[in-house]
Amino acid sequence: xxxxxxxxxxxxxxxxxxxxxxxxxxxxxxxxxxxxxxxxxxxxxxxxxxxxxxxxxxxxxxxxxxxxxxxxxxxxxxxxxxxxxxxxxxxxxxxxxxxxxxxxxxxxxxxxxxxxx
Amino acid sequence: xxxxxxxxxxxxxxxxxxxxxxxxxxxxxxxxxxxxxxxxxxxxxxxxxxxxxxxxxxxxxxxxxxxxxxxxxxxxxxxxxxxxxxxxxxxxxxxxxxxxxxxxxxxxxxxxxxxxx
DNA sequence: TATAGTAATATACTAAAGTATAGTGCCAAT
DNA sequence: ATTGGCACTATACTTTAGTATATTACTATA
Numbered sequence: 685x686x687x688x689x690x691x692x693x694x695x696x697x698x699x700x701x702x703x704x705x706x707x708x709x710x711x712x713x714x715x716x717x718x719x720x721x722x723x724x725x726x727x728x729x730x731x732x733x734x735x736x737x738x739x740x741x742x743x744x745x746x747x748x749x750x751x752x753x754x755x756x757x758x759x760x761x762x763x764x765x766x767x768x769x770x771x772x773x774x775x776x777x778x779x780x781x782x783x784x785x786x787x788x789x790x791x792x793x794x795x796x797x798x799x800x801x
Numbered sequence: 802x803x804x805x806x807x808x809x810x811x812x813x814x815x816x817x818x819x820x821x822x823x824x825x826x827x828x829x830x831x832x833x834x835x836x837x838x839x840x841x842x843x844x845x846x847x848x849x850x851x852x853x854x855x856x857x858x859x860x861x862x863x864x865x866x867x868x869x870x871x872x873x874x875x876x877x878x879x880x881x882x883x884x885x886x887x888x889x890x891x892x893x894x895x896x897x898x899x900x901x902x903x904x905x906x907x908x909x910x911x912x913x914x915x916x917x918x
Numbered sequence: 919t920a921t922a923g924t925a926a927t928a929t930a931c932t933a934a935a936g937t938a939t940a941g942t943g944c945c946a947a948t
Numbered sequence: 949a950t951t952g953g954c955a956c957t958a959t960a961c962t963t964t965a966g967t968a969t970a971t972t973a974c975t976a977t978a
Binding site: 692705706708709715774796 | 809820822
């Protein structure tokens with residue numbers, strides 16, 4: 685296993701690992717979905733109500749992908765009728781660290797772009 | 802202007818600012834291009850040689866977008882023949898902080914996914 | 919018995935992103 | 949005079965992402 689230092693200094697590994705992370709958060713709906721389950725588990729229809737314009741097809745597709753990527757955990761309770769709940773995994777929760785850095789850069793970058801124009 | 806704290810606690814602003822940053826780095830070629838000019842200015846053909854499979858159309862298109870977003874600076878020298886050089890802006894350089902966080906998360910996430918399977 | 923909620927899936931479509939291939943105008947060296 | 953490098957642009961195409969709309973199987977309530 686390479687150390688973080690090794691990876692950061694190797695342009696190829698660098699891009700590969702970043703893409704791993706990028707795939708988890710890019711696309712039109714991944715962030716809104718993560719945002720929706722950020723403060724606790726939610727059900728399919730609840731998430732759908734949180735994100736008014738998403739279609740069930742997209743929500744279903746993206747949830748599956750997020751589950752496959754280990755970011756979201758899908759829990760089925762055998763109540764009658766069945767209840768399905770989605771929540772962030774531990775990795776999913778820790779992605780907020782990345783998102784926070786993105787917000788910080790976004791704000792700084794925006795002010796520096798405004799300053800020049 | 803909202804404080805970083807305010808933004809982080811508001812889901813709508815949260816997603817908007819992250820998307821700002823996300824737009825700068827997402828797509829197939831933006832990261833390889835940023836990676837190519839990370840350690841110093843480069844010319845069009847040099848970047849193209851660094852990224853073997855990129856077409857000039859894509860390189861041109863992406864460089865324009867990165868320039869428009871204030872991440873890359875395009876410098877034209879009126880030598881004969883004209884020389885064009887691309888380099889990261891100050892904002893562009895500081896995006897490495899975001900990228901480093903992404904690498905760290907990517908590595909941790911990958912190990913935690915392996916651990917479970 | 920009809921209506922509505924839950925958790926989706928199916929089919930068909932449009933729009934956005936990316937690829938393939940060729941060509942331009944400039945100059946410099948052979 | 950031709951070949952080749954530089955910095956692109958143009959046109960046509962394919963692939964991927966996202967949308968629209970309808971439908972399913974189940975249950976609970978009015």
